[in-house]
Amino acid sequence: MTHPAAAPAGAASLTVRAHGNTVALCFAGRLDVPAAAALWPATLHAAGDPSRELVLDLSAVQACDTAGATLLLEAERAHGRAARIIGAEARVAAVLALVRPANAAPAGQPAPALRLADRLRAVWRSAGDGLAFLGELMLAFARAPLRLRMLRWADVLRAADEAGVRAVPLVLLLGVLIGLILAFQSLVPMQRFGADIYVANLVALGVVRELGPLLTAMVLAGRSGSAFAAEIGTMKVNQELDALATMGVDAMTMLVLPRLLAATVMMPVLTVLMDFAGLVGMALVLTGFGVPPVVVLHQVAAALVPLDFTGGLFKACVFGLAVAAIGCRAGLATGVGPRAVGQAATSAVVGGIIATIMLDGVLAVLYNRLGW
Amino acid sequence: MSGVAPIIDATGLRQAFGSRVIFSDVSFTVQAGEVFAILGGSGCGKSVLMRQMIGLLPPLAGSVRVLGQDMYAGAADIRTRIGVMFQAGALFGSMTLLENVMLPLELLSDLPYAARVAVARVKLGLVGLADSAGKMPSEISGGMAKRAAIARAMALDPPLLLLDEPSAGLDPITSAGLDRLILELRDELGITVVVVTHELASILAIADRCLMLDASAGGVIAQGDPRLLAAECAHPTVRAFFHREAVAGPSRTRGA
Ligand SMILES: Nc1ncnc2c1ncn2[C@@H]1O[C@H](COP(=O)(O)OP(=O)(O)OP(=O)(O)O)[C@@H](O)[C@H]1O
Numbered sequence: 001m002t003h004p005a006a007a008p009a010g011a012a013s014l015t016v017r018a019h020g021n022t023v024a025l026c027f028a029g030r031l032d033v034p035a036a037a038a039l040w041p042a043t044l045h046a047a048g049d050p051s052r053e054l055v056l057d058l059s060a061v062q063a064c065d066t067a068g069a070t071l072l073l074e075a076e077r078a079h080g081r082a083a084r085i086i087g088a089e090a091r092v093a094a095v096l097a098l099v100r101p102a103n104a105a106p107a108g109q110p111a112p113a114l115r116l117a118d119r120l121r122a123v124w125r126s127a128g129d130g131l132a133f134l135g136e137l138m139l140a141f142a143r144a145p146l147r148l149r150m151l152r153w154a155d156v157l158r159a160a161d162e163a164g165v166r167a168v169p170l171v172l173l174l175g176v177l178i179g180l181i182l183a184f185q186s187l188v189p190m191q192r193f194g195a196d197i198y199v200a201n202l203v204a205l206g207v208v209r210e211l212g213p214l215l216t217a218m219v220l221a222g223r224s225g226s227a228f229a230a231e232i233g234t235m236k237v238n239q240e241l242d243a244l245a246t247m248g249v250d251a252m253t254m255l256v257l258p259r260l261l262a263a264t265v266m267m268p269v270l271t272v273l274m275d276f277a278g279l280v281g282m283a284l285v286l287t288g289f290g291v292p293p294v295v296v297l298h299q300v301a302a303a304l305v306p307l308d309f310t311g312g313l314f315k316a317c318v319f320g321l322a323v324a325a326i327g328c329r330a331g332l333a334t335g336v337g338p339r340a341v342g343q344a345a346t347s348a349v350v351g352g353i354i355a356t357i358m359l360d361g362v363l364a365v366l367y368n369r370l371g372w
Numbered sequence: 373m374s375g376v377a378p379i380i381d382a383t384g385l386r387q388a389f390g391s392r393v394i395f396s397d398v399s400f401t402v403q404a405g406e407v408f409a410i411l412g413g414s415g416c417g418k419s420v421l422m423r424q425m426i427g428l429l430p431p432l433a434g435s436v437r438v439l440g441q442d443m444y445a446g447a448a449d450i451r452t453r454i455g456v457m458f459q460a461g462a463l464f465g466s467m468t469l470l471e472n473v474m475l476p477l478e479l480l481s482d483l484p485y486a487a488r489v490a491v492a493r494v495k496l497g498l499v500g501l502a503d504s505a506g507k508m509p510s511e512i513s514g515g516m517a518k519r520a521a522i523a524r525a526m527a528l529d530p531p532l533l534l535l536d537e538p539s540a541g542l543d544p545i546t547s548a549g550l551d552r553l554i555l556e557l558r559d560e561l562g563i564t565v566v567v568v569t570h571e572l573a574s575i576l577a578i579a580d581r582c583l584m585l586d587a588s589a590g591g592v593i594a595q596g597d598p599r600l601l602a603a604e605c606a607h608p609t610v611r612a613f614f615h616r617e618a619v620a621g622p623s624r625t626r627g628a
């Protein structure tokens with residue numbers, strides 16, 4: 001019984017001959033990568049019968065590279081026993097001899113997928129790590145006066161520039177737009193009750209107490225929390241953190257504190273700008289609808305007490321601290337490999353936003369209790 | 373393989389970055405089945421020359437013909453017939469070593485999945501990494517990364533292999549093993565190997581011919597059989613290279 005396997009013209013070919021209890025695979029031509037690709041299924045199929053002796057007839061093989069040799073050796077493996085190799089030219093035999101030791105049975109199975117228990121344990125551990133990070137952070141704060149040399153003010157200024165000054169246009173734009181939208185949306189229903197001028201009270205309170213700090217924190221998380229994570233994460237991937245450690249420099253003091261300081265100082269500044277821009281946006285809409293600016297100003301002044309303002313700014317400080325701390329922590333926790341930095345940046349933004357909203361809730365309850 | 377046409381034919385290559393000329397008028401040929409070494413001090417342009425040879429960096433002047441085709445004129449994609457190991461390894465960090473080696477097979481051959489796995493395992497086995505096939509590049513040592521990169525360069529059994537400092541960072545025993553592998557590949561498969569290396573022992577053991585570049589000369593300072601160069605070349609830098617001497621000069625630190 002003979003049946004030649006399909007092969008492109010001019011390329012290698014395989015003829016299978018079965019005689020009694022032997023099956024002979026007769027190869028011809030060049031056994032290279034394309035040949036291996038064309039002949040692979042047919043070869044393994046023909047060799048797969050362990051009840052017959054396998055003969056690999058290489059007398060018509062002109063040349064063989066490592067892919068071709070792998071094909072022959074895999075045929076042997078599929079067969080389960082050593083094959084009788086006949087007619088191999090010296091060079092073909094030499095390639096087979098070179099490849100044979102390299103084609104040993106695969107050692108070690110791939111790691112099993114992460115089980116649920118492992119994942120829960122990982123979550124638990126990362127919660128613990130987070131707590132440890134807070135502890136280290138406080139220690140770093142406490143020790144900072146002793147380590148002033150490691151706290152480089154140039155870094156603080158640079159972080160303040162990047163997290164704060166460069167965010168000003170975005171914050172102003174967002175503020176104006178939010179003021180515009182809020183005023184416009186509330187103006188339509190309020191007008192029906194003839195209460196248009198109270199739109200000023202509504203927007204002023206909403207922006208100064210809530211939206212200003214909240215939106216500014218989102219901007220900070222998206223712009224700077226991610227940047228902190230990526231900067232520190234890249235340093236970790238490049239072993240720069242290890243280099244710092246060998247110099248006896250504390251990463252907390254040198255890398256984390258400047259960013260925390262910068263974010264905590266810049267957040268209230270940005271929030272003031274956001275509040276101001278929001279009020280301007282609101283005033284634009286109201287004046288557009290015929291409310292005189294003086295009236296708007298008067299309404300705003302009547303609606304806001306200084307505590308609204310300072311309460312909002314305090315929130316902003318807390319949010320800034322949290323967003324920066326989460327960003328830096330994500331950077332320090334960066335894993336290995338090229339995806340790790342991206343993951344660190346993502347978790348910095350997600351963590352920053354979640355923490356901001358949760359803290360906002362906590363502070364809302366607190367302010368309520370305090371009667372602010 | 374025809375013994376007449378050279379595998380690589382470079383003529384009058386020149387490269388400069390800005391006003392800084394790295395080298396000019398570099399000409400050489402590499403014959404089929406040869407192990408050709410490119411030597412020279414750090415920063416003299418070996419990797420740049422290599423990039424020109426594989427079609428990644430058009431030379432400012434001159435031409436390179438590889439496997440009979442002009443690297444910068446042909447539409448035919450000769451690059452798939454050249455295996456390249458970059459100096460930094462350039463393993464894909466998001467794939468295991470096995471997947472790294474399988475990638476060229478997947479993209480450029482019709483091998484079925486099981487065959488790709490088997491072929492890739494063999495390549496890793498050839499460089500002694502059979503047991504690390506499932507590891508990620510971030511989990512292996514620098515020398516292992518070099519070897520994995522060599523395995524990937526060999527994935528498609530290319531007739532021409534270019535290796536940029538394959539043995540830098542390897543211990544002498546592994547590096548000798550690599551030398552033997554290169555010679556075996558050349559002898560058994562008849563492939564041509566161009567290797568950038570600094571290792572004297574390796575050069576003398578494997579290279580049939582070599583080319584030495586020099587930064588201050590701005591080009592080739594010697595060419596030929598490394599054993600002959602070691603024995604009789606009169607150029608001071610060549611002598612210093614082969615006899616491990618420090619060269620006195622403005623750019624070197626003496627007694628360091
Ligand atoms: N993209 C580039 N832009 C500017 N200069 C470059 C660029 N690539 C290389 N160079 C310069 O060209 C010179 C040669 O670089 P090359 O990488 O070829 O050195 P090399 O001989 O391989 O050195 P080594 O042995 O250290 O690897 C160096 O001085 C380098 O600064």
Ligand SMILES: [Mg+2]
Nearest residue numbers: 418419459536
């Ligand atoms: Mg180099």
